[in-house]
Amino acid sequence: MKRVFAGAVMAMGLLLAGPASWAAGGVEQLRQFVKATRSAEGEFEQTVLAKSGRKPQQAAGSFAFSRPGKFRWEYQTPYQQLLVGDGERLWIWDRDLNQVTVKRIGDALGATPAAILFGSGDLEQNFELAEGGDSEGLAWVEARPKQEGSGFEAMRIGLAGGQVKRMxxxxxxxQTTTVLxxxxxLNPxxxxxxxxxxPPTGADVIGDDTTKGGR
Structure with missing residues (x-):
């Protein structure tokens, strides 16, 4: 399914990471990144590769977030789709179809890739972290969810200079999703x-608790 929200990952600015953290392993860099980051905005590039190896699906757009649990993730190419998390619900608006899907977030972010960006920061409560070695100029962290139902098996996070560069x-x-x-x-x-x-006027709304919002 090409229009599936994938968790994503963000970079930590050099001004927020002291020289000691630059030389630290990937796990320590990730801990410091999560600890120091309260909000962010920027742009992303996403590639999804199916297990079958068929032609990768590529997308790009912009994002913003404020921890914990509030985010805006907007696909701009090759299609337009907006995802908004207000701390309680996840709203997904397909502009082409003018269709809105709304879901309760609850504790769902806890052990998902999105928790690296938007969660409460309880990394090691939700993930098993291990050093993944160095390659492509990045220090890698391997993360696996501690609980079932997270929707993914494994995640690799690449860091350099205290910044998260790739997930x-x-x-x-x-299916493998890569986000750059x-x-x-950081922290704007x-x-x-x-x-x-x-939900826009005339939109087809599917899901729970659709009476609240505010765009």
Missing amino acids: EMRDNFG FPRFV PVDAGRFRFM
Whole structure:
């Protein structure tokens, strides 16, 4: 399914990571990144490769978030789709179809790839972390969810200079999603209105608790 929200990952600015962290292993860099990051905005590039190896699906767009649990993830090419998490619900708007799907978030972010970006920061409560070695100029962290139902089997996070540069996720169907961040701004002031959503007039709304929102 090409329009599936994949968790994504963000970079930590050099000003937020001291020289000691630059030389640290991937796990320590990731811990410091999660600890120091409260909000962010930027752009992403995503590639999804099916287990069958058929032609990869590519997409790109912009994002913003404010921890914990509030985010805006907007696909701009090759299709337009908006995902907004308001801390309680996840709203997914397919612009082409003018269709909105809404789901309760609850504790669902805890052990998913999205928790690296938008979660509460309880990394080792939800993931088993291990050093993944160095390659492609990055220090890699291997992460596996401690609980079932997270939707993915394993995740690799590549860091350099205290920044998260790349995330690779393999889901339970053998599909691999890679997310890169060509632009990432750490801890900017973010308008809270970006994390509210109201279904557009005439939209077909599917899911739970559709009476609240605010876009």
